[in-house]
Amino acid sequence: MRQLIIKVPKGNKEKILETISEFNGKNTVDLSSEKEDAFIVYLPNEKVNNFLKKIDEFEEPEISLIPRGVITLYPPASESPDQVADVKPKSSLEIYLGGIQSVGSMFGLIGYSFVAGIIVWIGLFTTTTYLLVAAMLVAPFAGPAMNAALATAAGKAPLLKSSLMRYAVAITTGIIASFLLTLIFPLKTLTPLMEEVSQVSKFAIFLPLVSGFAGAINICQSQRDSLVSGAAVGILVAASLAPPVGLIGAGLYMMDWPVVLSSLYRILLQLLGIHFAATLVFYFYGKVTPNGVRFLKGAKKTGLITTIVVFLGIGAMMYWQFRRPPFLRKASMNTELAEVLDTELKKIPHIKVLNKDVTFTNTKMGNKSIANFEATILKTDTVISHEELEDGIIRHLKKNMKYPYENIYEVYQIHVVTD
CATH class of the missing domain: 3.30.300.20 (K homology (KH) domain)
Structure with a gap:
């Protein structure tokens, strides 16, 4: 359940109460005064978006949505266990707005990307696997990837462009950090871990698909219904991105073009796979559609064209991978x-x-x-x-x-x- 505080002009009290009842609102508190009608309402997660669309009919409604789970208990008392266990996914509005809120500052994006590039380079240079895991924790790749998928599902071209730009900035910053460290501490040959990371598996497509699915599910589920922490899902998204990002910097310094090319292949494949899987989850499970989110008014054409391009891109990369083994296998x-x-x-x-x-x-x-x-x-x-x-x-x-x-x-x- 979600708590909302609603304030509308005087004279709409009965209509608001009828609307609350229509959308299964519980434990409503009437705070109306002589100047305005105000209510505290508790609604099922999946009802929030359509409820807000409904009250748009009233003149200039003011709304406060508290994006945290609320336990509502109401008669009969014997049904309390079922009331508590009724955990639903977030509303499409909350999913979309939550994605926008997670954008964060550009300074933080660049700073964390640079730090992740340093950590992953040290791990590759010293052949220390746990440092690669540490880099996955720090790398801010999950946010732009999820927001790009949200933008495609919602048909919002400006958010899509912004997310892809942030994604490119994060990856480029990590590459620069790795290149600078290789410049300061020159490498003459690849370490065993670098050799291992540079090689691509024929199953490489499954990791981004799973990562995109898990990341989108985590965003769509309410806090009490999520079995996995957001940090863990973020590691999954960054699992196959941070190592090749660090490897590209070293490969550029050494002018080892097969290593650079295979790493770029993995990064692009991850972006496309995560984007495709997450978009489907947001669209069909999260109900984030061009006309399904209040205030949004996205373009179906944008989402459709982007999805087709991503799908064809995945197909082209898979064809490239299987056409000439063993380079990418x-x-x-x-x-x-x-x-x-x-x-x-x-x-x-x-x-x-x-x-x-x-x-x-x-x-x-x-x-x-x-x-x-x-x-x-x-x-x-x-x-x-x-x-x-x-x-x-x-x-x-x-x-x-x-x-x-x-x-x-x-x-x-x-x-x-x-x-």
Whole structure:
């Protein structure tokens, strides 16, 4: 339930009370005086927007909406547990206005983005994973992403432009911070964590879709109905944005264009995926539509065109990702090729596989990406020498390993041990 304080010109008392009853208002308090009619009203969340549209019929209504959950108890007392448990999503008006209020100052946006860029660079440089999580906490990427989706659902072009501008400012600031640190503390080669972060998985699209869905649900749900904190959802939104933002700065300094390109790909894919999923949630669940929010008067054309562009953008990026493996699929192809490696190693007699792994580097041999096939083998036949066994395993793998990728240059590291 939401508490509203309403003030209208004198003479509308009965009509206001009828309207309150029509929209299931409870525990109404009449504060009318000789000059004006005023009321404290408690309404179900989903009724607030339409109620406010209804009282627009009265001359110059003054409204105060308190955006916090209120527990209303009313007769019969036996129904109190059900009354308390009746938790509804926020009204479309509150969702939209709440998004606008969360914009914050430009100074804060730039400051937090710069700090996040510094933290993520330190984490990448020192190979410290928990610093990447800290950068996700600080990075202010969730707000602009959610507001852009709100703008699309509501058909508000000015808010969409403002949100995208803030999003671009936040990302650019993080890149600049990372670049400056790399300039001060020069890097000659990528760290192992940088190599790992630079590689994209074929499942990369799922993270922004899930992030956009979770972020929008968190904004739409009332405070008492939300099972996850806003900070946790913010981390989810920034989870795949902060690391590549920091990596671009280092990649630009080193002029490592494959790293820069793959990071830009991830950032753009995240923006499109989050935007698409969040827009659908706001439109269908939050009821934030061009004509569904009081005061709004958005344009359906704006929302429709933006959604189509985003959808086509996602399709184009997915086509690009799957058209030429392994450039934008290395993170998942590692696992696929490791399974092929394990299958072939198990066919070789007199050995036991202790460990196997496949990793891609960002270097190429000719026009092919280098994949390092590595395995630790326990020799069970003492007659065969280590060198003969290693050579035999490599020959077997080169001859028998089959996978649907052509532009891969295979490198083998076989380590034979004895008990």
